[in-house]
Amino acid sequence: MSSIDWNDLYRTTFEDLVRFLHRKVWDAERARDLAQEAFVRALQHEPRKPRAWLFQVAANLARDEARTVIRRKKHLVLLKSEAEVQEEGMPDPQSRLLEQEQWALVREALDSLSEKDREALLLWDAGQSYTEIANELGLAVGAVGTTLSRARKRLAEAYREKEEADVARR
């Protein structure tokens, strides 16, 4: 019998997982899709450390996603159809454009980080503890703070540089 409190885990982790995945696949629907897939796998496997396991699986899914250009033709049945999403109302085109521009800036800034720094930052932002990040990235717990410090600085700098370059282009 599983000792995992799935309701609590789901409530506290799902959004973090989507956010984490979104910074990797840059597609909100796809991130949600992959987060569901990670949870589906967790429900099937009932891992001992489910939260860490979920992020590990999510990272692998995102990696696979990046490797395969081919998009899945069929989403999980849980996902809403496009028609349903449209019915719920999409943001107006201008807001959407602004959002896309911001995402592009953040994406570029994140891309300028080393892989380890980026991963640490995304894991932290997704609610992972230092210990979990350390285990995931093979670092000492004491090194996680240093990694995060460097990643945050670099992200902020890169974002500003790209923002200024963007303004100069216009």
Add this chain to the structure above:
Amino acid sequence: MSHVDEGALHAYLDGALDEYPAADADRIRSHLDACGACAARLEVERRVRADAHAMLGLAAPVVDVPSLEELRAYVQRTAQQRRGISRIQRMGWAASVVVALGVGWMLRDGQLQSRAMDIGVEVMPRAGVSSSAQAPAEAFGDVDAVEAEASVLDERARTVAGSDDRSDEVMLQAVAPDETAARRQAAPSAPAGEGTASDPELSKIMSTVADASTEARRAEEAVPPQEEPVVAALLPETLDRLEQERDAPVMADAVAAPADAAVATAAEGEAGLMAGEAQRGASADSALRRNEEAGGTRARESATSPSAVVANAARNEPALAGRSADADATAASLVVEVGASDDEAVAEPLLSVPGHEVIDVTNLGEGSTPWGARVRQRTDDGRAFEVFHLEPGIDPSILPPLEPGVGEATTETPFGWVLVRGGMDETELRGLLMQLFPESP
């Protein structure tokens, strides 16, 4: 006393000092309380942290959290489908084994005689069969509508198959009706020294087939434990039915080439020979007589014959196992009963309609997720029809719409939907469908 490094400052801001060794955490806290310079640096790092957090926040999607119950239901549904998929995968693997065997066996030089005997008919001169060589190809000309539908589905299967090699099309050859397969097994199949495991070529084929079988079992074992069907004893009704069918010509014993290769194969005389064999009207009676004459010795010998290998490979697939040979089963139409209890036993549908030629078997699916199988068959008078087995939970609407002139008979079973499609009237289609459930009341 040395100052606190930036990593420790971020750990402090992140509330992660408790994850540090206690002595280190205490030292950092004490220092930050006492050192003005480090307190100032802490404020700088606080802003860096806040900026980075805000920037990441710009790229945070609005998350619509689906209900956990929906996810649970999905997991349950897929678990059920996986049980069904296992059955389809077994079909596919067993069919692959039959294909490998059939190709290898038929390509052997000088083995036509033994093969003809193996399927329980007398050998006839090639000249005598040439007139019927076109039969399979002509037969296909009568079923354009069904073929059109088949090509649509083929295209669809290819599109969705992805890289999963288990989804590749497999062609089932040398599949005969249940009873003839059993008789074939027991009939004298080859002159002494031929067609047995001692033949190096055949041994090689058998080795390949055995490897494929092992691979199939490994693949099955990789899937979480599933409820395996329980093979029930032959029912008296089966024996009665076989008795009634004893006099029927073994037309379906003919080995058909796949649809797209039928003409070419026929031109080479291969299909012609098969059709000729059937046309000669070698009856089940004669095969049965040979079976009786050969007795148990032959049955034991044939345990190493290709048919026996197929039987082993297909052991987990009752429908196919029914078509291959169990040496002791004079009637090979094994009825499989699956159910939570004896009271609720339900007959699993056969893969194909007995007594009709099997053209090919195709796994239908998407990536690594098969959702069904299609068996194309042909009646004695050359009319093609299709049998679809869909996994539990898969709706028949997934299939392409019916072409004009093509009818359909359907039934839902605990193993998923089963459909028969062809250019026949409803009564005939329904009759074909019911033959998939020979033991149904």
